[in-house]
Amino acid sequence: MITVTLQYFAQLREQAGAGGERLTTTAGSLGDLYDELRARHGFSLPADALKVAVNTQFSDWGRPLCDGDTIVFIPPVAGG
Template sequence: MSVTVLYFASLRDATGVASEILPTPVSLAALYDALLARHGFSIARERLRVAVDGAFVDWNDPVADGAEIAFIPPVSGG
């Protein structure tokens, strides 16, 4: 089974894509840690927000097959 991962801001820049389909992870934390190693993200997990199916969740919340996961880095504006 699989999930869709959405990337925003610097994470999108690092991956070169807006989204990708990946196998359903054991946990959100494990998924981000694997992506951090794979794509060389410069943002630690503790600095991100994570959303599943459009709602902010805790890193320990379960992930269902077919979910849409968004990693949202801190942003600044001016």
């Protein structure tokens, strides 16, 4: 089990009802983690519409999780 800090932006923050959370998970990769979160929070965006960053570096979805990671999910936004 790994504990990570999650931050949500834009639509994800709105749909999760919070700007972030700490989570203990068995997810093996960022992709698995997002699937888990998507089921829990009902996120409308598929992973391929998002960018994910770990500890302020953009990352690919296959990256394994490490204890203490800060993970940020960033959707594109359109408002102006």
